[in-house]
Amino acid sequence: MLSQLGEEAKLLAGGQSLIPLMKLRFANPKHLVDLNFIPGISYIKEDKSALRFGALTRHSDIENSTTAAKIPIIHDCAAGIADVQIRNRGTIGGSLAEADPSGDWAVVLSTLDTSLRCIGRKGERAIPLQKFITDAYTTVLAKDEIVSEVLVKIPPTGSGGAYLAFKRAAPVYPTASAAVQLVMAEGVCKEAAIALGCVGLTTIRPREAEAALSGKAMDEKAIGAAAEAARVAADPQPDMRGSAEYKRTLVAALVKRAIAAAVSRARGERVEVSHLYA
């Protein structure tokens, strides 16, 4: 159908980004193809090494899923997106395919081993998340291709992660957000993945912040160095939510808190993480 309708068609998943964009005339597609009537593309499955999410799985289904909660950072993300009403409609596949610079899923899932199963006329392919989003609102999806499944590898034993956003109110996009996923062994960080949201056109991976944690004990010095490196790596635009400097400072604080929660979770502690509201 997409190849028939051509360039001017757009896919409608949950519609919680696209319909507001259409109202503002930022998007003006001639045709909308509603994916919501396709059966069997909303599910959460677990196999030996991965969690699989059907592209049209709603945020609220992930929020309430005990399977998804096996990767706590995924629960943080699903439970913190906007508000109840938006979580009831918005989908994981739609959020990634829309590639909104302020979307939550791309930030969180980039700290995990994530790939997207995509289906088009030429067949099926798996695209790693870091190659999927190329720019704001831009992905490598072909015009006649759709996301069918999001596949997330289950992190190794000793892992812990957390996602934190700072928001002015529930329904709005975060001012800034930080996702931290660690692999710990005997108090030492073996691997660190850090991602920053809303402070660049796409998710920012502050590699120096990750390097500041790798191989180190999680003391104040290492965490402080990581937060400082994240502050420098952030590339925010000043807007009504705050100046660039304000957002950088915010990022550093969020990274610190997320690291603390990730470390506790890696120890097997149950830590509730909730977004911070202005």
Add this chain to the structure above:
Amino acid sequence: MPKAAVKPKKVRMRKPAGEGVIEEAPITVSVNGKSYTLSVEPRLLLVELLREQLDLTGTHVGCDTTYCGACTVLMDGKAVKSCTLLAVQADGAKIMTVEGLAKNSELHPIQKAFGECYGLQCGYCTPGLMMSTYQLLSSNPDPDEAQIRKAIAGNTCRCTGYQNIFKAIQAAAQKAKGV
């Protein structure tokens, strides 16, 4: 790719008859237990269908930008913002609006609680808040404080009367014992 069980009447691939002419789509939707078969423009929002075609003006339009939640209705039991859904997307769905709360001229416990606790000032946000409350209590009859606050985070009260709204929801939970 799984074969799409698209309802045959749903998508018509014909080109539009001309600029400015919008082909209508047939939908069947249940609203407050009553079934309607209608022909709607594909661009019509669900809230416009409810208010302007079905005269159910209890559902309000506040911000029209997916923020304020005044337009909240239940779609198949889930709270949704009806300003951010197209009417054609409700094809085959069960919609419940604030008008569906009262039964046989008897107010619903949620409505009674909002009245008794003065959980409203100007009343504009009230229908949306009551529908969000309905979803909360239908899945969680005995919510704690944090759960109540989270459940109504998508509903803005511009009078800022949240404390009484909060008390009303607690009272509704007591009265309703599940909805």
